[in-house]
Amino acid sequence: MLLLIGLVWQAHATAQEGADAPPLSELLWLDHSASLLGTGVNAVVVAPDDPLRLYAAGRGYVAGSKDGGATWGPLLLLAGNEFQDEDQTLIEVHEDDLQTFEDTDAEAQFESLREEYFDEFTQRYGETLATELMLDIEDDLRDEAYADLIDLASEAGNERDYLDRLNRLLTAGFSEEEATRLASDPLAVWSLVIEVDAPKIVYAATGRGLYRSIDRGTRWERLISGLGPDGDGVLSVRAADQGKTILAGTTRGLLVSTDAGRTWSRSLGAVSSEPIREVIRVDARGRFFAMGSRGIFRTDDTGTTWTTLVPTGFDVADATAMLSPAGWGDSLFVTTPKGVHRSDDGGGTWAKLSGSGLASSGLLQVLPVDGVDKLIAITEGDVYASTDGGDNWFTASAGLVGQDLRWIAVGPTGELWLGSSSGLLKGLAGEAAAIQAESIRRLREIWAEEPSIAQVVGAGLIYHGLEDTPVDGWHEALFFSKFAPQGWVTLDYRQRRYDNEYVTWVFPNRDSDRTLDTISRQQRRTNYQNPQTNDELLGPPSNLEWQVFATWDLGRMLYDPASTTIENVGAQLRKTRQKLVGRIVRLLIKRRALQLRVVSTGELAVERHIEFQLELEEMTALLDGLTGGYYSKAASSYRAEDLLFNDDVEETARESLASIDTEGENE
Amino acid sequence: MRNQRGRWVWMAMAALALLFPSVAFAQSADQILASFDDEPTVLEVQAAALTYSGLDPDRVEGWNTRANLANLLPERASYTIRYQDQDRTMEQLTDDYNEAGTTLGAQDRRELRTQTETRHEGRVEWDFSKLIFNPEVLRVAREVGSQTKLREDVLTTVTKIFYERRRAQIDIIMNPPSDAADKLRKELRVQELTADIDAMTGSWFSSELKAAGKNPY
Numbered sequence: 001m002l003l004l005i006g007l008v009w010q011a012h013a014t015a016q017e018g019a020d021a022p023p024l025s026e027l028l029w030l031d032h033s034a035s036l037l038g039t040g041v042n043a044v045v046v047a048p049d050d051p052l053r054l055y056a057a058g059r060g061y062v063a064g065s066k067d068g069g070a071t072w073g074p075l076l077l078l079a080g081n082e083f084q085d086e087d088q089t090l091i092e093v094h095e096d097d098l099q100t101f102e103d104t105d106a107e108a109q110f111e112s113l114r115e116e117y118f119d120e121f122t123q124r125y126g127e128t129l130a131t132e133l134m135l136d137i138e139d140d141l142r143d144e145a146y147a148d149l150i151d152l153a154s155e156a157g158n159e160r161d162y163l164d165r166l167n168r169l170l171t172a173g174f175s176e177e178e179a180t181r182l183a184s185d186p187l188a189v190w191s192l193v194i195e196v197d198a199p200k201i202v203y204a205a206t207g208r209g210l211y212r213s214i215d216r217g218t219r220w221e222r223l224i225s226g227l228g229p230d231g232d233g234v235l236s237v238r239a240a241d242q243g244k245t246i247l248a249g250t251t252r253g254l255l256v257s258t259d260a261g262r263t264w265s266r267s268l269g270a271v272s273s274e275p276i277r278e279v280i281r282v283d284a285r286g287r288f289f290a291m292g293s294r295g296i297f298r299t300d301d302t303g304t305t306w307t308t309l310v311p312t313g314f315d316v317a318d319a320t321a322m323l324s325p326a327g328w329g330d331s332l333f334v335t336t337p338k339g340v341h342r343s344d345d346g347g348g349t350w351a352k353l354s355g356s357g358l359a360s361s362g363l364l365q366v367l368p369v370d371g372v373d374k375l376i377a378i379t380e381g382d383v384y385a386s387t388d389g390g391d392n393w394f395t396a397s398a399g400l401v402g403q404d405l406r407w408i409a410v411g412p413t414g415e416l417w418l419g420s421s422s423g424l425l426k427g428l429a430g431e432a433a434a435i436q437a438e439s440i441r442r443l444r445e446i447w448a449e450e451p452s453i454a455q456v457v458g459a460g461l462i463y464h465g466l467e468d469t470p471v472d473g474w475h476e477a478l479f480f481s482k483f484a485p486q487g488w489v490t491l492d493y494r495q496r497r498y499d500n501e502y503v504t505w506v507f508p509n510r511d512s513d514r515t516l517d518t519i520s521r522q523q524r525r526t527n528y529q530n531p532q533t534n535d536e537l538l539g540p541p542s543n544l545e546w547q548v549f550a551t552w553d554l555g556r557m558l559y560d561p562a563s564t565t566i567e568n569v570g571a572q573l574r575k576t577r578q579k580l581v582g583r584i585v586r587l588l589i590k591r592r593a594l595q596l597r598v599v600s601t602g603e604l605a606v607e608r609h610i611e612f613q614l615e616l617e618e619m620t621a622l623l624d625g626l627t628g629g630y631y632s633k634a635a636s637s638y639r640a641e642d643l644l645f646n647d648d649v650e651e652t653a654r655e656s657l658a659s660i661d662t663e664g665e666n667e
Numbered sequence: 668m669r670n671q672r673g674r675w676v677w678m679a680m681a682a683l684a685l686l687f688p689s690v691a692f693a694q695s696a697d698q699i700l701a702s703f704d705d706e707p708t709v710l711e712v713q714a715a716a717l718t719y720s721g722l723d724p725d726r727v728e729g730w731n732t733r734a735n736l737a738n739l740l741p742e743r744a745s746y747t748i749r750y751q752d753q754d755r756t757m758e759q760l761t762d763d764y765n766e767a768g769t770t771l772g773a774q775d776r777r778e779l780r781t782q783t784e785t786r787h788e789g790r791v792e793w794d795f796s797k798l799i800f801n802p803e804v805l806r807v808a809r810e811v812g813s814q815t816k817l818r819e820d821v822l823t824t825v826t827k828i829f830y831e832r833r834r835a836q837i838d839i840i841m842n843p844p845s846d847a848a849d850k851l852r853k854e855l856r857v858q859e860l861t862a863d864i865d866a867m868t869g870s871w872f873s874s875e876l877k878a879a880g881k882n883p884y
Contacts, residue, residue, distance in 0.1 A: 465728065
């Protein structure tokens, strides 16, 4: 799926959107995914004192928005430096994953799929939906390599602890399926909590422990560690007394702190080893309830002693959620796949809600929207709404296509947020919302045709020669290089020549003149020896000698200074890569945010049009600069006016609304 | 009469613009943006800036290749030639005497011995460990890192200046100067930004503008 999608709405538009609860009968879900949110949202929470301040969490992150979902920024990244340091694992993009779509088998796969299914889809769903489906498939194929890479890296980093975690969870009583799910994802954020009496404090229950921020998400501290053999993955958390008392449901029981998280004690009794999936606080009496896999428990003394409740009418092992909504007094709700069960006496007696139209199984959550009459509930696939206190229900799933629903949240002014496998959605109503939704849908089509973020990042890394930091390869080569000697070869070639000349003067008598005539001359040349003196051989006229030497530095076998240099250079390159990747991703998000701004703006005056166009070009040019021109070759929608969608967007939006009305009537 | 017809045309155009604002404005925006088509594109400017600052990534690729090939050649090669010329002269004088001790004759023998030797010595040295692990790749990798930072700076700066200049140019078109001072100020701003780009591209930018028939300064 798309790794990152940047969404930015104009602040004033968002403020208007979030002002009131939308009529449930006209509910339309609009994608508000941004940045990390596109990877899936497990939990959403709205600050009780500020409806514009939102927090969303998914695999490995907590993100925050200060403007009602207009812009999002990461607040806590579980796969950040800490994760890398501890597990010595880095998720890196490799060259193999950076090939363009055209260069991979993905294109061939897509073409064969297109031929095989497109006509069938068109006949069954119409051309528009068929095209959308094909684009989704294409998108998946395009990002397949990158997703695989991240999975591989995660697996590699977590394999060591995986079995430990799995065994702990199985021992703790989780079913094999659930234990596998929990153990396989230590980066998951299972729950986000903000208590009404301390709206600045945010708690994140994660597979890596319990995190808390006391300044609305700016800084975080880990209160409980989920790492190591003694670690506790935290599944749920609640707090009271302005954060002084904290109850954390972990995979191995319930931990309680009464000094704001400084010290923790393990609750004894039934909750001591039970995995606690849900902890809730009933405000009226300050009671806490905990839900494990074998029972529901209640404490009236902040976790010191627990009473096991034995509900009638449903099996606690099947329970999917437990809640005590504000405004409903002491009422306690438990959702099971077979329905919603309510207790008004602190868990003593239970009654099943008998709402007609509600899904008979698979309910995940039920929440009051406004007072006690308006309710909203989710299953994995649908949203249900009731306006008469739960007697009658109708589906309110318009705009939801293909995603698994995970979490629904209601803001202080009734705005609705839905976390799903594909991101965050906001519940809106009316024609303006429909037009906006249609524009976004078209923009997403454009994005689907653009290169994926992994591809752009990859192109950038290749262009700068940073596609690979082969630290392991260097270390390996260095190791083997120690066995290779330093060697030299010498060649010595000599060429000799001897010239001997003998001159003898013979004088017949002593006094005679020594004239030249009397000279007898002998001249001999030889290469080997002096024939007269039989001197020793001085050597052949030429000879060639060669020698080969090899030396080893045995000290290198024990320590080679190059190994530390490799580490230094590797660290520097990783830093440079991270900065470059960050820069490219930020630019891509900004560019997409700008495209969205154009879409949201609609009609453009000439100055604004040029301003948008230049901004778009500038960002494209920067991306081009960082990718050696790859981006503009691969990206479409270079022109701002291509994003205006003025032609038939309103008409299509009205058709969508009409189809919602028709569905409502049919219901 | 002509004035009246002109007024009608303007009114019709205004009405069209009101009725179909996006079409009218989009065309106008396109026309304005198209007036810079003959200037170098931002990608060309980026490439020129990188070349001028010596930060072209191809150079790094060249370093890597050369660093790897370098170790195939000997680390050290030496050649010595020695020439030795040795002359030795030996003189032997022999006198012959009779029994009476009278010298009968003499023989003077002289030997001239010459030895020449030419010696060629060659020595080549390899560090075979460098064929397996070449430490130079670390230096190149480090350089790649620092060049990436510099390249990013250059690209960001030159792109920002390019578009600042483009905005200043468009400002002159969209908001024509009201007086001579305003005109001069706006033109100077464009020239200043042109000079900035020139500084980063070794005057390549202004020479391209001149080639396109535009006066850069």
